[in-house]
Amino acid sequence: MKSKPTLFTSLSPALLHLYDLSDSVVVIIDVFRATSTIASALFNGARAVIPVDSVPKAIEMSKNIDGVAAGERDGMIAEGLQHGNSPLEYTRDFIGGRTLVLTTTNGTRLLQMALDRNAHTIVAGSFPNLGAICDYLQKQNRNVVLGCAGWKDRFNLEDTLFAGAIIERLQEQFTIHCDSSLMASSLYRQHKDDLPGFAPQLTHYHRLVQRFGLIEDIRFCLTPDVANVLPFYEDGKLVIKK
Amino acid sequence: MKSKPTLFTSLSPALLHLYDLSDSVVVIIDVFRATSTIASALFNGARAVIPVDSVPKAIEMSKNIDGVAAGERDGMIAEGLQHGNSPLEYTRDFIGGRTLVLTTTNGTRLLQMALDRNAHTIVAGSFPNLGAICDYLQKQNRNVVLGCAGWKDRFNLEDTLFAGAIIERLQEQFTIHCDSSLMASSLYRQHKDDLPGFAPQLTHYHRLVQRFGLIEDIRFCLTPDVANVLPFYEDGKLVIKK
Numbered sequence: 001m002k003s004k005p006t007l008f009t010s011l012s013p014a015l016l017h018l019y020d021l022s023d024s025v026v027v028i029i030d031v032f033r034a035t036s037t038i039a040s041a042l043f044n045g046a047r048a049v050i051p052v053d054s055v056p057k058a059i060e061m062s063k064n065i066d067g068v069a070a071g072e073r074d075g076m077i078a079e080g081l082q083h084g085n086s087p088l089e090y091t092r093d094f095i096g097g098r099t100l101v102l103t104t105t106n107g108t109r110l111l112q113m114a115l116d117r118n119a120h121t122i123v124a125g126s127f128p129n130l131g132a133i134c135d136y137l138q139k140q141n142r143n144v145v146l147g148c149a150g151w152k153d154r155f156n157l158e159d160t161l162f163a164g165a166i167i168e169r170l171q172e173q174f175t176i177h178c179d180s181s182l183m184a185s186s187l188y189r190q191h192k193d194d195l196p197g198f199a200p201q202l203t204h205y206h207r208l209v210q211r212f213g214l215i216e217d218i219r220f221c222l223t224p225d226v227a228n229v230l231p232f233y234e235d236g237k238l239v240i241k242k
Numbered sequence: 243m244k245s246k247p248t249l250f251t252s253l254s255p256a257l258l259h260l261y262d263l264s265d266s267v268v269v270i271i272d273v274f275r276a277t278s279t280i281a282s283a284l285f286n287g288a289r290a291v292i293p294v295d296s297v298p299k300a301i302e303m304s305k306n307i308d309g310v311a312a313g314e315r316d317g318m319i320a321e322g323l324q325h326g327n328s329p330l331e332y333t334r335d336f337i338g339g340r341t342l343v344l345t346t347t348n349g350t351r352l353l354q355m356a357l358d359r360n361a362h363t364i365v366a367g368s369f370p371n372l373g374a375i376c377d378y379l380q381k382q383n384r385n386v387v388l389g390c391a392g393w394k395d396r397f398n399l400e401d402t403l404f405a406g407a408i409i410e411r412l413q414e415q416f417t418i419h420c421d422s423s424l425m426a427s428s429l430y431r432q433h434k435d436d437l438p439g440f441a442p443q444l445t446h447y448h449r450l451v452q453r454f455g456l457i458e459d460i461r462f463c464l465t466p467d468v469a470n471v472l473p474f475y476e477d478g479k480l481v482i483k484k
Contacts, residue, residue: 011253015256179398182444187428202424
């Protein structure tokens with residue numbers, strides 16, 4: 001009997017080094033809000049999303065390609081930019097046919113770390129594209145590492161819940177010998193019927209809603225399959241893989 | 243109104259640097275089995291437990307003080323030693339009045355890290371001394387960091403469950419703005435009524451029980467208050483604080 005591929009969950013960028021990425025599909029998970037925004041922009045017709053690690057790079061690169069420079073630091077639109085990290089900002093009218101150059105606190109940094117560690121394949125996942133991510137992972141027959149972006153290297157609940165959502169759907173197809181994954185799926189089973197009701201308990205909810213009033217963002221970021229595309233990283237860009 | 247002290251949970255030694263330990267009581271948690279063994283040895287009359295980071299150090303130091311050198315590597319008695327990391331090994335007949343010099347894969351390493359990061363106070367906790375730990379933390383009115391030892395920097399469920407057990411008892415007395423702590427208490431609430439029944443799902447259970455047959459150790463390590471003393475670190479030793 002052929003053995004199943006493995007699945008591991010990395011709960012923080014500071015734990016990513018514990019996992020072998022070189023033969024794995026790495027799912028970058030930053031539910032609030034980078035990977036939700038990436039799915040939203042691509043779903044609404046963006047040609048590509050280019051993740052970069054600084055505001056000056058975002059500005060420079062967007063000029064060269066007539067793109068949209070956007071980014072967030074500590075939950076707010078980054079200084080020097082006009083566009084932020086809200087998935088609702090990237091409507092079809094605004095982003096259709098354009099390229100988004102995006103820098104964020106946690107998600108784009110984690111993606112860079114996965115690249116540096118020679119990940120075999122990188123995709124970006126969040127509730128808005130849960131179905132597309134699961135369909136893709138199911139077909140690969142390759143090891144998977146679910147990479148939670150967390151908040152400045154701290155564990156967070158929302159990224160872990162999304163890892164749990166993937167595991168619940170795919171657990172039969174992988175060998176899962178990983179306490180992080182067991183915890184994530186257990187947590188997801190406990191809260192899946194009322195994610196918006198659980199949200200006010202998350203530390204990040206307070207950051208986004210109480211300080212910045214982003215309740216609509218939160219709702220979008222917790223709704224499965226509302227931007228159901230597969231953001232696939234190649235040649236420095238995230239593009240839709242069909 | 244005086245504000246409450248804070249409580250954070252560090253899910254892995256690789257995340258400990260994210261927390262300020264200098265004004266905190268740090269609870270070292272290595273349920274399977276270092277901190278359970280420490281509680282057991284002290285409860286059964288050991289004068290002290292000296293944590294060290296290598297087998298040669300354990301041997302040398304135990305000679306100087308006529309102590310018992312003991313330790314574990316990868317779940318087995320460490321090469322060169324006659325005694326391991328089983329809490330059941332340290333009966334009153336054997337360890338009463340003697341000093342245990344202990345080296346382990348995860349727990350004693352985490353304790354050293356907390357020392358290096360200038361923890362205000364260090365205590366060692368596990369289910370066998372849950373009550374003593376909670377009583378102590380309750381009286382201090384000081385910030386708390388629950389430090390899970392994990393397994394070679396990976397997250398594990400049993401240490402997190404114990405953190406959850408503490409949080410469930412003490413949550414009203416602390417400001418808890420920490421997703422790790424929320425997750426730990428949620429996980430504990432889910433499984434507290436049948437910890438031994440949940441145990442076979444843990445990766446560490448398989449390591450200890452299927453490979454080494456340590457089912458009695460596991461049962462002891464998951465039983466609250468069977469060695470209910472407070473191991474308190476001072477002058478290089480863990481001793482009972484009364």
